[in-house]
Amino acid sequence: MLTNLYNKAFHGHYLDAQATSILDPRVLDAMLPFETHKHGNPHSTQHGFGKEAHGAVEKARKDIARAINAEPNEIIFTGGATECGNISIKGSMRYLKQKGKKHLIVSNVEHKCILESALDLEPEGFEATILPVKKDGTVDPADVEKAIRPDTGLVSCMAVNNEIGTINPLADIAQMCKAHDVLFHTDAAQAFGKIPIDVKKMGINLLSLTGHKIHGPKGIGALFIGSKPRVRVEPIVSGGGQERNIRSGTLAVPLIVGLGKAAEIAYREMKYDSPYVESLGKYLISEIQRKLPKATFNGSLEHRWFGCVNVSLNTIESAKLMTKIPEFAFSSGSACIHNDDEPSYVLKAIGLSKQAAKTTVRIGLSKFTTKEDVDLFLKKLEELQ
Numbered sequence: 001m002l003t004n005l006y007n008k009a010f011h012g013h014y015l016d017a018q019a020t021s022i023l024d025p026r027v028l029d030a031m032l033p034f035e036t037h038k039h040g041n042p043h044s045t046q047h048g049f050g051k052e053a054h055g056a057v058e059k060a061r062k063d064i065a066r067a068i069n070a071e072p073n074e075i076i077f078t079g080g081a082t083e084c085g086n087i088s089i090k091g092s093m094r095y096l097k098q099k100g101k102k103h104l105i106v107s108n109v110e111h112k113c114i115l116e117s118a119l120d121l122e123p124e125g126f127e128a129t130i131l132p133v134k135k136d137g138t139v140d141p142a143d144v145e146k147a148i149r150p151d152t153g154l155v156s157c158m159a160v161n162n163e164i165g166t167i168n169p170l171a172d173i174a175q176m177c178k179a180h181d182v183l184f185h186t187d188a189a190q191a192f193g194k195i196p197i198d199v200k201k202m203g204i205n206l207l208s209l210t211g212h213k214i215h216g217p218k219g220i221g222a223l224f225i226g227s228k229p230r231v232r233v234e235p236i237v238s239g240g241g242q243e244r245n246i247r248s249g250t251l252a253v254p255l256i257v258g259l260g261k262a263a264e265i266a267y268r269e270m271k272y273d274s275p276y277v278e279s280l281g282k283y284l285i286s287e288i289q290r291k292l293p294k295a296t297f298n299g300s301l302e303h304r305w306f307g308c309v310n311v312s313l314n315t316i317e318s319a320k321l322m323t324k325i326p327e328f329a330f331s332s333g334s335a336c337i338h339n340d341d342e343p344s345y346v347l348k349a350i351g352l353s354k355q356a357a358k359t360t361v362r363i364g365l366s367k368f369t370t371k372e373d374v375d376l377f378l379k380k381l382e383e384l385q
């Protein structure tokens with residue numbers, strides 16, 4: 001049923017799920033009433049409209065919390081994972097500065113919102129260690145431990161890399177941070193709703209997520225801020241004190257309802273959707289290996305989310321390939337970075353040459369992707385070699 005709805009709504013073949021995912025029709029159905037006739041402001045609860053909006057927001061908060069085994073009061077709504085990253089890095093470190101913690105650690109393949117936030121703090125007297133990843137694109141917990149200092153306040157390591165799909169050993173890194181009294185943040189934008197995440201078991205203090213990577217709406221995210229132990233962050237925007245005075249501003253109820261519905265669906269249907277996407281990704285990889293012997297894959301083939309396949313074709317530049325098969329939507333790198341002259345910093349970090357990077361494509365699969373989509377794409381790749 002979902003595939004039929006997708007085929008009616010989209011022309012061509014969408015293989016760019018890491019950039020953004022297709023909106024689930026059930027999510028749209030949940031949102032529409034709050035765009036058309038449920039007009040209340042959730043912060044104005046003196047009347048029925050406001051109470052209804054407030055109730056919808058709190059239901060979404062509970063659904064998101066349930067998906068990561070958090071408490072509802074640990075979920076803060078934001079405008080997306082980029083804002084979550086900024087709050088996590090800047091907000092936590094500015095609070096920790098008064099405790100003598102002025103050092104933080106981030107990997108060199110983090111999303112730009114993490115890397116830039118860390119560097120933004122340097123003029124304020126903070127110091128950031130940008131930690132190199134292994135050749136397979138994963139973070140080595142031993143390297144993290146070596147980089148920790150007495151004044152380290154925070155480590156940030158993404159759950160699933162947005163370009164190469166590698167999965168990091170979050171629990172190992174989190175437990176190491178706990179042993180050194182260091183906060184641990186993970187950017188889970190590409191992991192939430194796809195792989196199991198339990199913030200309590202894993203020992204995660206801060207976690208960023210977003211709606212549009214799980215078939216929800218764009219422009220909405222949520223930040224988990226742990227309460228046991230209590231994590232303190234300073235707000236980075238001044239305002240009316242909404243969201244526990246951490247993220248001021250009137251909440252976007254339709255978007256929050258959409259995020260909550262997407263989280264509810266992802267949590268409930270992960271046991272079906274994730275194995276489906278994994279099998280499709282493994283099929284794609286095996287067929288590329290069989291049909292395109294010059295192709296090489298980027299990132300660990302063992303520790304990865306198989307919905308993200310990053311491959312250097314080594315026979316045709318990705319920009320040229322895109323012009324040859326415009327009916328297929330895929331990517332040559334992160335949707336968050338636009339610089340055609342320079343290869344992706346993530347690909348450079350794992351040692352790819354500039355020439356190999358120019359032939360690299362990222363193929364993003366989801367529950368809406370069909371085997372026919374993949375087979376047609378493979379056929380075109382084979383024809384163009």
